[in-house]
Ligand SMILES: NC(=O)C1=CN([C@@H]2O[C@H](COP(=O)(O)OP(=O)(O)OC[C@H]3O[C@@H](n4cnc5c(N)ncnc54)[C@H](O)[C@@H]3O)[C@@H](O)[C@H]2O)C=CC1
């Protein structure tokens with residue numbers, strides 16, 4: 001077993017966890033081959049569709065739920081389906097506020113047996129798979145990204161097929177590369193990404209679609225742009241600057257940007273992203289002509305973002321110190337995202353453009369700062 005010296009805390013926990021399947025890959029394969037086959041999927045399907053109809057609401061598990069997106073999605077789904085029908089999971093310890101806001105459970109996506117136990121014991125019907133290693137961290141630690149994003153995904157696909165779950169896996173603008181059309185990037189075109197993150201996400205898209213076609217797995221996937229949120233920080237991606245700028249602008253009045261001023265990327269406010277996720281999850285299957293859709297809201301460069309922020313914070317000081325790795329990644333990604341298929345098939349519409357995004361982010365972070373100062 002290799003020792004990864006530079007792992008983040010989360011990864012360390014994965015590798016040290018006694019039940020972790022990555023320590024015994026041969027055994028995991030053997031166990032799975034005995035217990036899961038397409039035949040068994042069909043038998044399970046009738047049983048689970050009955051229990052889903054009985055309860056009326058789906059029972060949802062979110063993996064990697066303590067990242068930038070999971071808590072927000074849990075809040076949205078809990079409003080819709082009831083607090084106890086949505087279980088948040090991760091391998092990290094939840095902050096108090098998250099722990100007390102609804103069910104939370106430890107789930108390591110590399111531990112197939114533990115995942116199965118959770119799905120069975122909690123009668124899960126929808127699985128939302130958010131665990132991942134993002135683009136910049138992935139380039140710094142390829143074995144970790146490969147393990148979480150590919151081996152972990154295989155566990156998720158098998159568990160979803162075995163238990164007839166509706167499975168949502170997000171993909172990303174990072175699933176495209178320098179040979180894809182960049183302005184705009186359509187749903188179907190060349191996909192030759194140059195990051196392990198992108199390679200793993202193309203793999204997820206193709207595997208999900210393959211399981212859908214071969215085993216009738218209800219796989220649904222959205223390619224998210226860079227997501228911007230005020231209450232949670234991003235987990236090591238290329239688009240993180242567009243979140244960090246708001247925090248630094250409010251707290252210090254200055255910001256150092258690691259991308260060049262004219263680097264244009266698709267971005268989206270978190271509320272739009274979470275609503276899109278709920279909408280595709282609830283869309284009637286006959287409306288979906290595809291299983292993987294681009295979704296889009298706005299595209300901007302650091303320079304354009306700074307101009308908009310300065311309309312509210314006129315004294316903001318900006319410097320540029322380009323990070324070669326992230327700049328190279330950004331230069332290979334889409335500039336504009338074509339989401340016309342999502343708009344046509346399930347009526348996708350974004351609500352936040354750049355001015356609303358900036359206004360909302362600054363308001364949120366400023367209020368937060370004032371509350372902190374008052375306490
Ligand atoms: N945030 C963004 O801008 C975008 C995110 N996405 C996708 O959305 C999903 C969620 O993204 P974020 O919340 O931003 O990610 P994040 O990096 O903030 O969070 C990922 C979570 O996965 C957890 N994790 C790591 N190893 C695990 C394991 N072995 N078992 C269970 N959990 C594990 C981590 O503890 C972390 O809480 C990811 O699949 C990502 O690729 C796609 C495009 C844009």
Ligand SMILES: CC(=O)[C@H](N)C(=O)O
Nearest residue numbers: 134135172237238239
């Ligand atoms: C766009 C993404 O997938 C993510 N935010 C990243 O930058 O890696």
